[in-house]
Every structure is written in structure tokens, then in C-alpha cells.
Amino acid sequence: MSSRIEDPAAAISRRRLWRGGLTRFGRRYALQIGIVGVFLAMWAFFIIAAPRTFLAREMYGAFMSTIPVFAIMALPLTMVVIAGEIDLSFGSLMAIGVLVFVNVFAMTGNLALAFVLLLVSGFVAGLLNGIIVVKFGIPSLVATIGTQFFWRGVVLVITNGHPASLVPVKGTLLRQALVGRLAGYLPAQMIWTVIVAIVVWVLLNRHRFGAHVYLVGDNRDSARLMGVNVDRTRMMVFAIVGIAAAFAGLIGSLEVNYFWVNLGEGYLLRTLASVFLGGTSVFGGVGTVLGTFIGCFIIGAIEGGTVATGLTGFWTQLIYGLIIIISISMHSLVRRRLAGS
Amino acid sequence: MDYILEMRNISKRFGEVQALRQVDFVVARNEVVGLVGDNGAGKSTLIKIVTGYHTPDSGEVYFNGKKLEGLSVAEARQLGIETVYQERALANLQTLWRNIFMGRELTTHLGFLDVNRMERETENLMVSSMGFTSAAVASDAVVGTFSGGEKQGVSIVRALYFQAELIILDEPTMGLSLSETRKFLEFVRGIKEAGKTSILIDHNVFHVYAVADRIVVLDRGVVAGEFLTKDITLDELMEKMYRVAQTGILD
Numbered sequence: 001m002s003s004r005i006e007d008p009a010a011a012i013s014r015r016r017l018w019r020g021g022l023t024r025f026g027r028r029y030a031l032q033i034g035i036v037g038v039f040l041a042m043w044a045f046f047i048i049a050a051p052r053t054f055l056a057r058e059m060y061g062a063f064m065s066t067i068p069v070f071a072i073m074a075l076p077l078t079m080v081v082i083a084g085e086i087d088l089s090f091g092s093l094m095a096i097g098v099l100v101f102v103n104v105f106a107m108t109g110n111l112a113l114a115f116v117l118l119l120v121s122g123f124v125a126g127l128l129n130g131i132i133v134v135k136f137g138i139p140s141l142v143a144t145i146g147t148q149f150f151w152r153g154v155v156l157v158i159t160n161g162h163p164a165s166l167v168p169v170k171g172t173l174l175r176q177a178l179v180g181r182l183a184g185y186l187p188a189q190m191i192w193t194v195i196v197a198i199v200v201w202v203l204l205n206r207h208r209f210g211a212h213v214y215l216v217g218d219n220r221d222s223a224r225l226m227g228v229n230v231d232r233t234r235m236m237v238f239a240i241v242g243i244a245a246a247f248a249g250l251i252g253s254l255e256v257n258y259f260w261v262n263l264g265e266g267y268l269l270r271t272l273a274s275v276f277l278g279g280t281s282v283f284g285g286v287g288t289v290l291g292t293f294i295g296c297f298i299i300g301a302i303e304g305g306t307v308a309t310g311l312t313g314f315w316t317q318l319i320y321g322l323i324i325i326i327s328i329s330m331h332s333l334v335r336r337r338l339a340g341s
Numbered sequence: 342m343d344y345i346l347e348m349r350n351i352s353k354r355f356g357e358v359q360a361l362r363q364v365d366f367v368v369a370r371n372e373v374v375g376l377v378g379d380n381g382a383g384k385s386t387l388i389k390i391v392t393g394y395h396t397p398d399s400g401e402v403y404f405n406g407k408k409l410e411g412l413s414v415a416e417a418r419q420l421g422i423e424t425v426y427q428e429r430a431l432a433n434l435q436t437l438w439r440n441i442f443m444g445r446e447l448t449t450h451l452g453f454l455d456v457n458r459m460e461r462e463t464e465n466l467m468v469s470s471m472g473f474t475s476a477a478v479a480s481d482a483v484v485g486t487f488s489g490g491e492k493q494g495v496s497i498v499r500a501l502y503f504q505a506e507l508i509i510l511d512e513p514t515m516g517l518s519l520s521e522t523r524k525f526l527e528f529v530r531g532i533k534e535a536g537k538t539s540i541l542i543d544h545n546v547f548h549v550y551a552v553a554d555r556i557v558v559l560d561r562g563v564v565a566g567e568f569l570t571k572d573i574t575l576d577e578l579m580e581k582m583y584r585v586a587q588t589g590i591l592d
Contacts, residue, residue, distance in 0.1 A: 208452040215443055218432035225394060225430040226444035227414035285434040 031279035032290055038277075039294050046305040053308035061185055065255060067300035068189035070267045071293070072248040073241065074274040075193075075200045078292045079210070080237045081275055084217040084284025085140040087238060089129060090245040090271065091264030092151035097122045097246025098253050098263060099155050102164045111174050118246050125151060126242015130235030140238075155261050164259040179254045189251045193293075196244065201289040213237060217284030273320045274299045276327040283331065299323070344403070345370045345507055345538050346391065351400035353386055360386040362562045363400070368507070368540060373533050375553030375570075376542045379586050382559040384542050388509050391540075392424050393417035404507075418445060423505035425496045425513050433485030438463040440484050441499050466498050490521035497528060508532055508539045514548055526552050546582060550575050560585050 047054040073090050080087050100121040105114035125147070132143040169175050180188045204210035212233045215223040224230045245264070253259045278295030280287030299320065306315045346368040353361040361383045368374050376384050389395045390402065393412035402409045404420055424430075431440050438459045447455045447462070463480035484495060493513065500508050510529065514522045529552045532539045543549045549556060550570060556578065557567040565585045568578065584590065 206454050206456065208446045208448055208454060211439060211442075211446050211454060214435055214439065215432050218434045219430075222426075222430040222432055223443065225392075225414065225424070225426055227393075227418050228444045229415070285432065 032288055035277070035279055035291050035294050035298075039298050042298060042301065042305070046301065046309065050305070050308040050310075053304070057185075059304065059308075061187065063297070063300055063304065064190040065179075065187040067296055068187070068193040069248050069252040069255075070271040070274065071193045071296035071300075072189075072196050072251065073244050073267070074271045074278075074292050074296050075196050075289060076237075076240045076244045077271060078275050078278070078280050078287050078289060079200065079204060079213050080140075080241055081280045081282065082204070082217045082284060082287040083213045083234055083237045084220070085133065085234065085237065086282075087126075087129060087140065087144045087241050088268060088272075089125075089144040089148040089151065090241055091267050092148045092155070093122055093125050093242050093245035094249025094252065094264035094267070095155045095261065096125055096151045098249045098259050099158060100246075101250060102166070102259050103158075105169070106164075111169070111172055115174060115250075118250055119243050122242040122244070122246025122249075123239050124242070126245070127235060127239040129242070130238035133238065134231045134234050152265075159261050161261055163261055166253055166257045166259055169254065170257060175254050178251050189255070192247075192251070193296075197289055197293050204289060209233065209236070214285060217286075219285075269317070269320045269324075270299050270303075273323045273327075276331075277323050279327070279331075281331045282328045286331075343370045344368065345405060346540075347401075347403040348387070348390070349401045349403075351387070351390060351397045351402070353383075353390065353395060353397050355386075359562055361390075361397075364559075364562070364564055366557065366564065368538055371533060371536055371538055372555060373529060373538075373553045374540050375549035375556040376540055376559065377544075377546060377549055377556060377582065378559035378565075381561070383562045384559055385511060387559070388424070388511060388540060388542060391417070391507075391509065392422060415444065418503065418505075421504065421506035422509065423500035423503055423507075424509040424511060425493075425500050426511050429492050429496045431484050431492055431495060433483070435484060436481045437467070437484055437495065438480040440495055441466065441502065443499070445503060462502070466502060489516045490518060490524075493517060493521065493525065497525075506537060508537060510539060510541045510543075512542055512544065514543060514545060522548070546579060547575070550578060558582065558585060560589055565589070 043054075053059055073094075077087060077090065097118045101114045101118040104117050105111060108114070129140070129144055129147055132138050132147070133140045136143075176188070178188055178192065182188060182191070202210075204213060212223065212228045212230075215226075215228055216230050216233050220230055249263055253263060274295040275287075275292050276282065276295075277298060278288065278291030278293070280291060302319055303313075303316050306319065307313055344367050346366075348364065348366040351361050351364045351366070352359070364383070364387060366387060376387070378384050386395060390397050393414040393416055396411070402412070404422065409417075409420075430443075432443065435443075438456075441463050442459050447459050449455050460480045467480070484492065487495065493516075497513075514525055517525060526548060529539060529541060533554075541549055541553060553570055555567060555569050556573075558565045558581070566581070
């Protein structure tokens with residue numbers, strides 16, 4: 001019974017499998033290899049096309065101070081998209097968070113309290129997105145367009161459209177920790193971006209929560225049948241983006257020492273483009289942190305790069321839009337090959 | 342009688358549809374019960390109450406003599422009730438090991454995944470339990486690339502891994518080839534030999550008759566009758582089933 005002669009059919013199928021294994025490896029990591037390739041190619045192109053700009057130290061300092069503002073949102077947004085949802089409201093959540101921060105600080109003078117309540121307000125507003133989507137069954141695309149306008153409206157009504165100065169926060173430890181320059185060069189927000197990337201990677205790949213995010217995005221019914229708490233997982237991904245948006249809003253505002261009431265309005269397109277460019281599927285179930293991380297730097301470099309290579313700033317919008325369309329179309333093809341029986 | 346599962350007076354309504362009407366259903370320890378009936382008879386609803394997916398409107402469920410209330414799927418699995426679903430309940434874009442441990446991930450502490458252990462266990466399972474030397478050798482293969490029988494194997498292995506006492510098989514032979522079906526029926530006999538209990542739901546009366554100790558016929562949300570397979574011939578059973586479908590009455 002133990003000594004079995006392997007039948008030829010099994011041997012053939014095993015050999016076929018071996019080759020299949022190699023293809024599978026390529027297919028699984030193709031997206032990540034691809035994105036790194038795109039990044040390097042584009043970088044090389046920019047260095048050749050505009051060497052004075054792209055070989056200058058200052059250029060990278062600028063990238064590392066501006067890209068983190070949307071990278072910090074794009075990383076957790078990746079989880080929302082993997083879960084098969086979308087969030088379009090994060091730009092307004094940036095503003096609502098900083099509004100809370102500015103007002104609490106003005107009223108109490110307590111910086112720590114202001115910071116904590118900023119995070120809490122982001123969490124609550126994000127959770128509200130989740131509740132509308134999950135409990136009321138509204139598609140997240142529609143629900144978050146609604147909350148996007150709602151929260152922007154709240155900011156405008158409360159501030160009457162007037163911006164607020166963040167000069168009083170200047171010189172504080174909080175500002176130093178969030179947007180200070182390490183060794184006079186490295187922006188602190190870059191370090192925060194790396195921290196956020198690590199946290200999101202661990203959540204997605206090494207924690208039960210992330211396992212459930214993938215399962216929910218892949219097949220919600222199966223996940224529910226197997227006992228995954230689908231509703232809680234879906235609500236939590238929105239809440240996490242809310243916290244990240246408020247945090248990113250503060251970084252963006254502290255960097256310029258000013259709270260503009262339209263804070264976040266320019267971030268929608270580039271944040272989404274980073275996630276999709278990074279290989280996260282708009283259909284859910286697939287996506288990587290590395291992809292989004294590199295996607296952010298590609299998107300950030302495109303803005304600087306198009307201008308530096310002599311194109312007008314108007315081109316960036318066109319390129320972002322094109323990137324979103326191409327990357328989601330690519331995914332549709334890949335998914336059909338993978339999921340198709 | 343030593344019942345592992347006792348369901349008393351179970352009723353369940355979905356809007357206008359009365360899916361189950363005061364159903365009594367029991368399963369003895371180490372029994373294989375076949376649950377048969379036409380589409381819409383309430384088979385799936387009944388088992389989804391056992392698995393914690395649906396909550397009954399009224400009635401009581403006892404598992405191992407303990408009354409279950411407000412049961413969730415996760416709790417039911419914790420108690421030792423595993424299900425092999427008709428739709429396989431797989432996540433096609435995820436790896437094999439993620440599917441095996443779907444909803445019951447092995448963790449170290451604070452919810453952190455024990456990825457190495459899950460991958461190792463998966464490799465062992467595919468070789469030992471299913472004799473899969475083919476497509477599933479790699480625990481990080483994506484399940485969507487598997488054949489129907491292999492997918493079935495994955496959902497069966499998953500049910501077995503967690504040492505379930507009661508294994509529910511919901512239309513398991515659907516979409517399987519002849520040899521895969523035969524292998525599957527062997528597997529159901531294996532469950533009984535291992536001292537475990539199973540409920541088999543199948544459209545195909547031949548399959549049910551071949552392995553079940555007892556057959557329960559559901560019709561339009563009520564139990565129309567039940568037989569011990571040793572007391573009835575396949576022809577008699579088929580005739581009764583046909584009559585129930587036509588008239589709602591067994592005899």
C-alpha cells in the first residue's frame with residue numbers, strides 16, 4: 001500500500017505543473033516587477049530629459065515633502081480598494097480633521113488634545129462612510145461622493161470660507177515631528193510615509209484583519225459563509241482611511257503653516273491614480289503595499305517631471321487620467337485570465 | 342438516543358416566502374443523514390441555520406445537548422460544525438493556504454497570522470488528506486486556477502482540518518466528474534468510519550441512497566417523511582420522492 005508506482009499521467013501532470021509553477025510565479029509578481037520597471041524607466045527618462053532638475057538634491061527634497069501628503073492616504077486607501085470598495089471623500093476628511101485641530105487648539109491651547117481629536121474626527125468621519133455603505137447598502141462610489149460634498153460643506157459653513165493661520169503651532173514639537181527636516185534635509189513626513197507603509201503592509205499581510213480584507217474583496221459571499229465578519233471589515237477600512245486623511249491633512253497644512261478651506265481638493269485624482277497604478281484591482285481582492293508606495297512616487301514625479309521636461313502643468317491631469325484608465329483596464333484583463341476557469 | 346444535533350419547531354420566513362414551517366430535524370451521533378427535496382424545499386435554509394448563517398424566526402437548536410442562541414458562523418465553526426458548500430465558498434484570487442484557513446486563520450497573538458504554519462499545514466494536508474500530487478502541490482497557488490474536483494477537495498480538506506464533529510455537505514457532487522463523484526462518496530463513508538457525523542444534501546437520490554443511513558425528505562418547508570435506507574429500496578424511494586413532488590404527500 002505504501003509502495004505505489006506513479007502512473008504516467010500523474011508524472012506528466014506533475015511536470016506540466018512544474019512549468020506551471022514558474023509561470024505562476026511570474027504572473028503573481030508580474031505586477032510588482034512591472035511597477036518597479038516602470039518607475040526606473042521613467043526615472044531614467046526624466047534624468048535624460050531634464051538632467052539639471054533630476055540630478056539636483058533639492059528636487060528629491062521637494063518630492064519627499066509633497067508626495068507623503070497623498071501617499072499617507074493612498075496606502076490605507078489600497079485596503080479599501082482591495083476590499084472591493086472606493087473612497088472619494090478623503091480630500092474633505094483632510095479638511096474636517098484640520099478644522100477640528102485648529103478649533104480645539106484655539107479654544108484650549110492644548111496641542112496634544114487637538115492632535116488626538118483630529119485623529120478621532122478622521123476616524124469618526126471615515127467610519128460614517130463605512131456605516132452608510134454597509135448598513136444602508138449604498139455603493140461606496142455614491143456614498144463617498146455624498147460625504148465628500150457634505151464634509152466640504154461643513155468646513156465652508158463653519159469657517160465661512162476663511163482660512164486659518166497655523167503660525168501659533170510653529171516651533172512646537174508636534175510640527176517638528178511631523179514636518180521638520182532631519183539633518184536639515186530629510187522631511188519628517190517621508191519617515192511617516194514609510195511608517196504608514198510598514199503598518200499597512202503588516203496589517204494586510206501578517207494580520208487577520210488584512211486576510212479578511214482580501215477575502216471580502218475577492219468573494220464577499222464566501223467570506224461570509226466561512227465566518228468572516230464581512231461588515232466589520234468593510235467599515236474598518238473606511239475608518240482607517242479617515243484617520244490617515246486627517247493625519248495627512250495636518251501634515252499638508254503644517255508644511256505651509258496655513259489651513260486653507262479647500263485643503264485636499266487637489267488630491268483626489270493623484271491619490272487614486274497611485275493606488276491603481278500600483279496594481280491594486282478596482283474589482284477587489286488584489287493589491288500590494290509596495291505597488292502603491294512606488295505608484296505614489298511615480299505620480300509625484302510625473303508632476304515635477306512634466307514641468308521640468310518642458311511640458312505645461314496642464315499635461316499632468318491628462319496623464320493621471322490616462323494612468324487610471326490604463327491600469328484598471330490592464331487589471332480587467334489579468335483578472336479574467338486568473339479567475340476564469 | 343444520543344443526538345449530536347436536535348432542531349425543534351424551526352420556522353423561517355424570507356419576506357413573503359415561508360421557507361421552513363415547524364421543522365423537526367435530528368441527527369444521531371455518527372450518522373449519515375441524507376437531506377433531499379426539490380428546489381425551494383428549504384434544505385439550504387435548514388442547514389444555514391445550523392451553520393449560524395441564518396437565524397430561525399422560531400424554534401430551538403441543540404448541539405451536543407447544548408442550546409444554541411444567536412449563533413454566528415464563526416461560533417458554529419468553533420463548536421465543530423463545518424460545511425462544504427455547493428458554491429465551494431472559495432476566494433478564487435487568493436492562495437490555497439488562505440482559502441484553507443479562511444475565517445479561521447491560525448494566529449500567534451493579537452491576531453497576527455502564523456503564515457509559516459498555515460503554509461506548512463496546507464502542504465501536509467494536500468498530500469496526506471487528499472492525495473493531491475497534482476495541481477495543488479504549492480500552498481501558494483491561486484485557487485482560481487484549480488479544476489472543479491480540486492476546488493471541491495480544497496473545501497473538503499478545509500472542513501476536515503478543524504476536527505469538525507458534524508460535517509455538512511451541501512450539494513457536494515454538483516459539477517464533479519464521474520470519478521470525482523465516486524471519490525467523494527468514498528470520502529463520505531470515510532467520515533462515518535472516522536466516527537464523525539454528516540448531513541448530505543444532494544439532488545441526486547442515487548448518491549444519497551448510496552451512502553446515507555437515513556433519508557429525510559423536505560417538501561415546501563415541511564418534513565414530508567423519513568426512512569432508514571436499509572428499510573427501503575431505491576425504487577420505492579424514487580417513487581415516493583416523485584409522488585411528493587407532484588402532490589406533497591408521500592404515500
